[in-house]
Amino acid sequence: MDIRSQISMVFHLDKCIGCHTCSIACKNIWTDRKGAEYMWWNNVETKPGTGYPSKWEDQDIYKGGWEIKGKKLSLKGAGKFKGLKNMFHNPNLPVIDDYYEPWTYQYEHLFEAEEGDDQPVARPVSLITGEYITPKSGPNWDDDLSGSQEYARKDVNFKNLSAQEQEAMFQLERMTMHYLPRMCNHCLNPACVAACPSGAIYKRGEDGIVLINQKKCRAWRMCVTACPYKKSYYNWNTGKSEKCLLCYPRLESGQIPACMHSCVGRIRYLGVMLYDADKIEAAASCPESELVDRQLEIYLDPFDPEVIKAAKENGIADSTIDAAQKSPVYKFVKKWGLALPLHPEFRTLPNLFYVPPLLPTMAFVENGTYETTSESFWGAIEKSRLPMKYLANLFSAGNEKTIEVVLKKLMAVRLHRRNVTVGDLPENEVTDPMKEVSMDKDTADAIFRLTSLPLFSERFVIPAAHREEAMEMLESTADVKGNHGFGFKEPPKRGL
Numbered sequence: 001m002d003i004r005s006q007i008s009m010v011f012h013l014d015k016c017i018g019c020h021t022c023s024i025a026c027k028n029i030w031t032d033r034k035g036a037e038y039m040w041w042n043n044v045e046t047k048p049g050t051g052y053p054s055k056w057e058d059q060d061i062y063k064g065g066w067e068i069k070g071k072k073l074s075l076k077g078a079g080k081f082k083g084l085k086n087m088f089h090n091p092n093l094p095v096i097d098d099y100y101e102p103w104t105y106q107y108e109h110l111f112e113a114e115e116g117d118d119q120p121v122a123r124p125v126s127l128i129t130g131e132y133i134t135p136k137s138g139p140n141w142d143d144d145l146s147g148s149q150e151y152a153r154k155d156v157n158f159k160n161l162s163a164q165e166q167e168a169m170f171q172l173e174r175m176t177m178h179y180l181p182r183m184c185n186h187c188l189n190p191a192c193v194a195a196c197p198s199g200a201i202y203k204r205g206e207d208g209i210v211l212i213n214q215k216k217c218r219a220w221r222m223c224v225t226a227c228p229y230k231k232s233y234y235n236w237n238t239g240k241s242e243k244c245l246l247c248y249p250r251l252e253s254g255q256i257p258a259c260m261h262s263c264v265g266r267i268r269y270l271g272v273m274l275y276d277a278d279k280i281e282a283a284a285s286c287p288e289s290e291l292v293d294r295q296l297e298i299y300l301d302p303f304d305p306e307v308i309k310a311a312k313e314n315g316i317a318d319s320t321i322d323a324a325q326k327s328p329v330y331k332f333v334k335k336w337g338l339a340l341p342l343h344p345e346f347r348t349l350p351n352l353f354y355v356p357p358l359l360p361t362m363a364f365v366e367n368g369t370y371e372t373t374s375e376s377f378w379g380a381i382e383k384s385r386l387p388m389k390y391l392a393n394l395f396s397a398g399n400e401k402t403i404e405v406v407l408k409k410l411m412a413v414r415l416h417r418r419n420v421t422v423g424d425l426p427e428n429e430v431t432d433p434m435k436e437v438s439m440d441k442d443t444a445d446a447i448f449r450l451t452s453l454p455l456f457s458e459r460f461v462i463p464a465a466h467r468e469e470a471m472e473m474l475e476s477t478a479d480v481k482g483n484h485g486f487g488f489k490e491p492p493k494r495g496l
Contacts, residue, residue, distance in 0.1 A: 001276050001278060001300075001307070001310045002276060002277040002278045002314065003274055003275070003276060003277075003300065003307060003310045003311040003313075003314045003316060004205070004208065004274070004275060004277050004314065004316070005206070005207060005208065005272050005273070005274055005275075005311075005316055005320050005324065005463070006186075006188065006207065006208035006272065006273050006274075006275055006351055007186065007207045007208055007209060007246060007251065007270065007271075007272060007351070008186075008270070008271060008272070008273045008327075008329045008333070008351040008352070008353070009260075009268065009269065009270050009329060009351065009352045009353065010268070010269040010328065010329050010332045010333065010339045010352075010353045010354070010355065011181055011267050011268055011269075011352065011353070011354050011355070012267045012268075012269070012354075012355040012451060013178055013179065013180065013267070013354055013355060013356060013357040014355065014357050014358055014359075014410075015265040015266060015267040015451075016044070016178070016179040016180075016181055016265050016267045017179070017264060017265045018044055018046065018143065018144070018179040019044075019264050019265070020044050020140065021262050021263065021264050022042050022044065022181060022258075022259035022260070022262055022263050022268075023040055023042050023043050023044055023139075023259070024262075025042075025258040025259055025261070025262035026040070026041050026042040026183075026244075026258055026259045027040065029247075029258050030244075030245075031242075034237045035235040035236050035237025035238055036233070036235055036237075036242065037102035037127045037128075038096065038099045038100060038101070038102045038139075038233075039233045039235075039242065040052065040139045041183060041184065041231070041233075041243065041244035042181065042182070042183045042244065042259045043139050043140070043181070043182055043183075044140065044179050044180070044181045044182075045140075045142075045179070045180045045181075045182065046140075046142055046143050046144055046145060046152075046177050046178075046179060046180075047155070047157075047177065047178055047179070047180045047394070048145070048148075048151075048152040048153075048155040048157070048158070048169065048177065048390070049142045049145070049151045049152050049155055050142065050151045050152075050154050050155060050156070051180075051182075052099065052100075052139045052140070053094045053098035053099045053230050054098050054137070055098075055154070055156055056094075056228075056229065056230040057156040057157065057228075057343065058156045059076060059077075059228055059346070061092070062077065062092050062094060062225065062228070062230065063076045063077020063078075063092040063225060064076060064077060064092075064191065064225065064226055064227055064228030064229075064230070064346065065191055065226070065227075065228035065345075065346030065347055065348055066189070066191060066284060066346065066347035066348065067347070068285060068347075071285070072285075073281065073284055073285045073347065075191055075194060075195055075226055076228075077092045077225050077226065078191070078194075078195035078222045078223075078225045078226040079194070079195060086225075087220070090221065090225060092225050093221060093224060093225055094224065094230060096128070097136075097137070099139070100135070100136075100137045100138045100139065100141070101126055101127075101128060101133060101135075102126070102127040102128065103124045103125060103126055103127055103133055103135055104124070104125055104127055105122035105123065105124055105125065106122050106123050106124075106125050107122045109121070109122060109123065110122055128236065144177065145175070145177050148170065152170070152177075153166070153170070157390055157393040157394055158390070159393065160389060160393065160398065161387060161389050161390060165387050165389070169385065169386070169387070169390075174385045175385075176359055176385040176386050178357040178359060178386070180342075180354075180394075181267070181268075182229065182231070182342075183231065183244050183259065183352065184210065184229070184231040184232075184243050184244035184246070184352075185229060185231070185341075185342070185348065185350030185351055185352040186203075186208055186209055186210045186246060186350075186351050186352070187210070187348035187349050187350045187351060188208070188275065188277075188280050188295075188298065188348075188349035188350075188351065189280055189281075189284045189347065189348050189349045190203060190210050190227075190348055191226035191227060191228065191346075191348050192210065192223035192226050192227045192232050192243075193210065194226065195222040195223055195225065195226030196220070196222060196223050197218070197220050197222060198216050198217065198218045198220065199216060200212055200213045200214075200215075200216035200217040200218070200241075201213070201223055201232075201241075204248075206465075207248075207251070207272075207463075208351065209245065209246045209248050209251075210243070211243075211245055211248070212232075212240070212241055212242060212243055214238075214240050214242075217240040217241050219234065219239045219240060219241065221234050221241060223241050223243075224241065228343065228346035228348065229342070229343075229346070229348075229350075231243055231244060247259075251462055251465070252465040253465075254462055254464075254465075255462075256270060256460045256462065257270070260460065266454075266459065268459070269328040269329055269332065269450075269459050269460070270328075270329065270459070270460045270461070270462070271323065271324070271326070271327025271328050271329040271330060271460070271461040272320055272323045272324040272327050272329075272330075272461065272463050273299045273324065273327060273329055273330055273333070273334075273351070274299065274300045274302050274307060274311055274316070274321070274324050275298045275299050275300060276298055276300055279294075279297065279298045280298065280349065282294070283295050283297065283298055283349060284347045284348075284349055285347075288345055288397050288398070289397065289398075289399060291344040291345060291347065291397050292340060292341065292344050292396050292397065292399065292402055295341060295344060295349050296333065296334065296337075298349070299330070299333065299334055301334070302321060302324035302325045302327070302330065303325060308321055317463070317464070319463050319464045320463040320464075322463075323461050323462065323463035324463075326461045327461050328450055328454070328458060328459055328460075328461065329353065331446075331450060332353065332355065332450075333353050336409070336443070336447055337405070337406065337409070338355050338406055338409060338410065338447070339353035339354060339355050340353060340354060340355075340356065340395040340396055340402065340403075340406065341353055341354075341395065342354055342394065342395060343394065343395075343397075344395075344396065344397045345397040345398075354394075354395060355406075355410070356391050356394075356395055356403060356406055356407065356410075357386070357391075358381075358407055358410045358411060358414070359384065359385065359386050381404070381407050381408060381411055388400045388403055388404060388407075391403045391407075405437065408433065408436060408437050409437045409439060409447075411433060412433040412434045412436075412437050412439050412444065413439075413444045413447050413448055413451075415429065415430045415433055415434075416430055416434060416441060416444040416445075416448075417444070417448050418430075
């Protein structure tokens with residue numbers, strides 16, 4: 001076993017209110033500068049919808065992620081030979097219109113316009129060219145199903161839903177939506193790292209965060225093509241690629257990422273997962289129907305004595321192992337089986353997991369009316385306004401059974417808690433669903449506690465950075481000439 005540690009995350013979609021506070025927090029800290037105006041390292045999309053950049057999920061357009069050719073795993077639209085062929089013309093690279101051309105408003109005109117019969121207006125001006133433009137899209141242009149003819153109805157995840165199933169979602173009495181916050185997944189098998197010709201992108205050994213070395217980046221932009229989630233961006237001002245760095249300076253000082261700290265709905269959880277790096281290639285190369293299960297097998301039990309021993313032998317600190325044992329991500333993903341990866345068919349093995357939305361909570365539509373009687377509580381899952389196929393296309397590579405199990409677990413928790421607090425359900429309507437998903441009352445209470453009433457320290461468990469070990473490593477590799485390991489040199493001594 002090659003045991004390593006990975007900072008992982010869970011987003012609980014039933015709690016997201018689509019306020020974009022996380023996006024603004026990230027924008028104000030990391031991308032509020034020239035060349036990065038169009039970048040949203042964290043964004044919140046409405047589903048159904050085409051997202052940002054437009055139709056980013058359609059890899060027939062963008063050729064992101066990995067594919068199986070024969071029995072070999074290879075990049076779909078990037079790589080050594082494909083990169084050389086597309087070096088000067090990359091037809092799969094998203095253009096600025098796929099994101100949106102960033103703009104501001106000419107506010108000065110409101111104060112400096114000459115006197116006239118009409119009201120002066122602040123015209124939109126491109127932040128790239130400085131010319132007047134007419135905005136036609138934006139990062140949240142399709143919020144709350146706005147412009148559903150152009151956005152929601154063109155959602156890529158409708159691919160295997162019948163026309164009748166798609167149309168039913170847009171009938172007024174059945175219309176539904178949920179929010180999907182997105183950021184870099186810091187994958188176990190990152191396509192961006194494999195695609196970079198200059199080796200500028202790397203995955204940190206101590207916590208698995210994927211970063212771009214700005215000094216090494218040569219603006220090939222193969223990372224933009226390779227990332228199926230389109231979370232690597234090109235800065236047109238600096239000529240470098242940029243991406244979410246999971247606020248690693250904050251993590252190293254014991255603070256949580258800005259997007260998570262500012263989350264109004266408290267949907268975000270962060271913690272450490274221990275995984276076996278030897279299983280990555282096999283998991284990423286397996287048949288599509290097995291991808292979710294094979295990825296979850298990579299993550300190991302932090303309480304297992306053999307795992308602990310192997311982790312220590314691999315240099316993982318006791319504090320990191322302790323953090324992994326307290327990790328809320330481990331509970332949601334492995335212990336309870338409630339959180340799933342986004343589009344596992346991209347084969348990057350993402351480390352951001354989602355608890356699917358259980359919508360609507362109780363009611364379903366039958367004969368044009370809502371049914372909310374106690375007899376309909378459990379049946380609402382099969383008759384939900386949000387088709388199981390749609391969620392399966394998002395979170396389980398089309399496997400509806402995987403989604404059904406998760407939703408039944410979530411419903412079992414709600415039925416149990418309703419019975420505890422209200423007590424208006426027959427006993428069998430509570431116990432039968434819990435037996436079906438093999439859940440006891442203590443587990444249901446634990447899930448409810450971490451979902452609804454967690455302390456700050458329970459949602460975010462950050463291991464110590466152990467910077468002192470990194471410094472000792474550098475110092476121990478110094479030779480008598482003052483040369484340090486990894487190419488660093490001791491700075492010259494200067495007098496006063």
